[in-house]
Amino acid sequence: MGNCCGKRKDYKHVKTDENEVADLENLEHSQASRPQQRLEFVVEEERNEDILHVEPPALLKTEHVSDPEDTMDFPFFRDQKTINHIQKCQTMFIMRGPPGSGKSSLVRQLESIYKSTVVCSADMYFMTNEGQYKFDASHLPYAHKDCQDKAKAACSRGNKVVVIDNTNIKRWEMKPYIDMAKAYNYVVIIVEPRTKWRFDAEELAKRNSHGVKAEDIRKKINGYQENSPFYFGWFLSVSDSLQLKCIAKDCVIETVKNYPEIREKMFPNVESLAELTEEMVHQYFSLENEETPCTLHCTAKFLGNPKNPVPRRAEYLQREDVKSACGKVFELTITSITISPRTIGARVILTTAQCKLFDKPEEEEREKYLAAASSNRVNSLGPETPTGNLERGRSAHITIATANGVKNVQTTYDLLDICDLEWKNLMAVKNIESMPIKCGSMKQIGGDFCEVDLSSPIRVCTLFSGFY
Template identity: 35%
Template sequence: MGIDWVSLFFCYFSGILLSRDFIVMPGRKKKAHEARLRRKGFIPVRLKVKKKIAVPKATRMASISQLESLEEAQPGSLDEFPFLSDPKTMEYIEGSRTMFIMRGLPGSGKSSLAKQIADAYGNTVVCSADDFRYVDGVYVFDRNKLQESHEKCRELARLSADSSINVLIVDNTNIRVWEFKYYLEIARRKQYTVVLVEPRTPWKWDVHELAKKNGHDVPGRKIREMAGRFEIAVPLYFGWFLNGDDSARVLTVGEQVLKQLSEVREFAEEFKCYSESGTGSLDLTKYFTREAFTGNKNSIHCTAMFTKYGKVPGSEAYTTSEMVVNSCGQVFRIEIVGFLITPRTFGARVRLTAYQKKLWGQDDYETVNHGTPVRGVRSRNISGDSESWDGGLPSSPSLSNRFATLGIEEEIFDEGSADNLANTATEHESEDTERDYKFCPTWGFGRRAHITLGCAAGIPPVQTGLDLIEVISTEAMTSDLSGVESTHESAASDLESVTSELSLISDPGSFSIKKGEARCYGDGRWVVYLDKSIHVDAMFSGFY
């Protein structure tokens, strides 16, 4: 019988270019090669790359029976995963850096789902410790070489990330969080957005079915032990993450705003104490830094829920909720309506859509931290009093609490029930009633949404949201709320009383800059209202 040199060469080449499925080639040729390999009783694995990288030599082959077993373990409808069904999300991923970390028990459909993700994108590498356990084309599990196979898998991921592969897929069981910590560090260093992915097969926790379906003959007893060790991965926070290019674009616009504000005499006078010593020049781009950021210093995001690895009450329920699970890995259009500048923080204000608000879990009324140290700033007082020297930001708890109890946010934007929103809200939906208030653009539920762009030395990024809460309360004092109609009869007199109090607050004054209008709300609190909103795409996920 003659030797099929084409197949032999193909197998050798696939061993050099390690991957998970079939090699990438035009459709007709690809099918012909797959058919030939099926007749031979094995399939090679694939590395879908457009850029050459150095990877370990290895060959993975599976028998037809193993292939059929894997093909049975379908992860469910692709519509359940936005990164496999949503065109906008898929287009975004093609031009960004995304790391999919698979999690699941043997036989749960995890590798089949990894294959489908790899099939969907062009510049992809799949990293699996299993690929380094083949001896002469036969899978051999050797406990003594377990660490070695994982080290090779990690090295492949590192090389791929260093080579700017767009989509990295880590296909291991990852039962416990520490098992994929190394990959999280790679993602942080190379600006990958991490998406944890679990198959949604009906049998994913059925030990009997998993024992039958897994492709490496893992016994039920072992699978049951693994299931008992499976950890719920609660991140530090959930949010909408901008990719590298969009992060750079927003940061550049922010720097432009700071420079334009520095040309406003009143602003320069307030912030001159932060100029570089001995130069006299006001350059706040150096004053505000991102050294305190937990992730990559060049990556920015809008926090949706701070979960602190499960230490925040309700964080595990939020993490496992259907809305959050289904939204992870989905791309949303984020609207930036302005910028906030205080002696402590510099941030971009975000106006959430109705759909995005369903993912909002932050406290819009959290108490401002007045204990955070900050250098003093001479400022104009919006009540008309003389200049004062104060290192902290003033609070107005009585007014804030009264607004909180009036139900004004429900009247400005009545969200209704989650069920009603699910039926009527679209991802690009906006709230016209909120748009009516030029100088109070994010009044209502989700008002605290923002992107921290920089902080003064020693100031944590969380302070940006606290500063924004305080500014929003002050905005309400100086904005015309006469158009707000209270549907709560018991609140009508309170609303009238508060409106009367607000009339005593003087106009903070407006200053035109190239990108919009700036206002000072006292004690170094400045807000820029953009003439034209900035729209950027961002992926919803967690920071682990």
């Protein structure tokens, strides 16, 4: 732990907020005037959706219906399945809110539930060895650097739960920690207190433990920046991500061996199958590198940024069900692996509750295209397609790998093409031959698409959150 009375290091490059300096300078004056276990796949033949709900233990159970004013009503405090998952996986909680808004209470609750929690705070730098808080505004850059160093050390050790306990009013204040989370494969959960007074400067001035004045707190509130994610999704653990990647390796090798049309598009300069090695196939999709990526996910809603908004971006961010789902565990069901010369994906079947969180404009665009084509009664799908019966969430997937230069979104379009081909084959009463492989049966649906139907569905626990 740092000490402001210790030797100073050259940390001038560490960025600080002018308002924060002013807050802490006022604090100094006011004080002077005073007297591992790895998560594995769950493979089952059948599962009732209701079984996904796991009751919390008695000590965590509440006797009333969820109260929007309950300041501790977060899934990572109340839902036992979520708690069990977080205890096994790497999760970074980034606290956010002005002084006195209730962050410390939330942090204490995290520490009480997750015993190995590492809390990183710039305030800790100003604690002396005797346990007294002595602030020095000139040392603020060093305090933040000390906090970042502690967080990085915790992430490099693989501590399961890392908590960043700063105000994080500005986006740039969170960025170093978000970058760490990406580098070390932590899922980020941004936590803001739900206290009634969280934006009441006068009340916050009374409640904060460091004596920050209402005037300075008001400046922080006025400078509060939106920090919405690029997308929301269900994030797998690192171990489950690697296992799914291993299954994909076997599937793509079998595809290349058995379907010349797909093989020739991937390797046009290879004259015979004998010339092709597994290493060449793995390299084509970057599958030889176990760290690319290490944490897979199923996107629920891509948001982009405010300057280039996607449809329903603002509405999605304000939805109560989305806010309630953040930091909660959901079980995803994987039924097949899809392969094209562009992408490898895992097809996901969503439950009714998960479908409500799923919002893909690409599905709507495809439906409009099909509707226009069917109005002319001539289209690539053959017979007229009843677009009103198309299933929402049919493009839900986990992108496992892409070919060089191909963006992840291509997996969405590939899966929608596969859905279209399936409909065409169904309407034509066309039976596609399949062949058995180690993990199920594979078939070439049409064109350059192959799908491996898994012998049993794979169910994985995932954490719903945002990617920042």
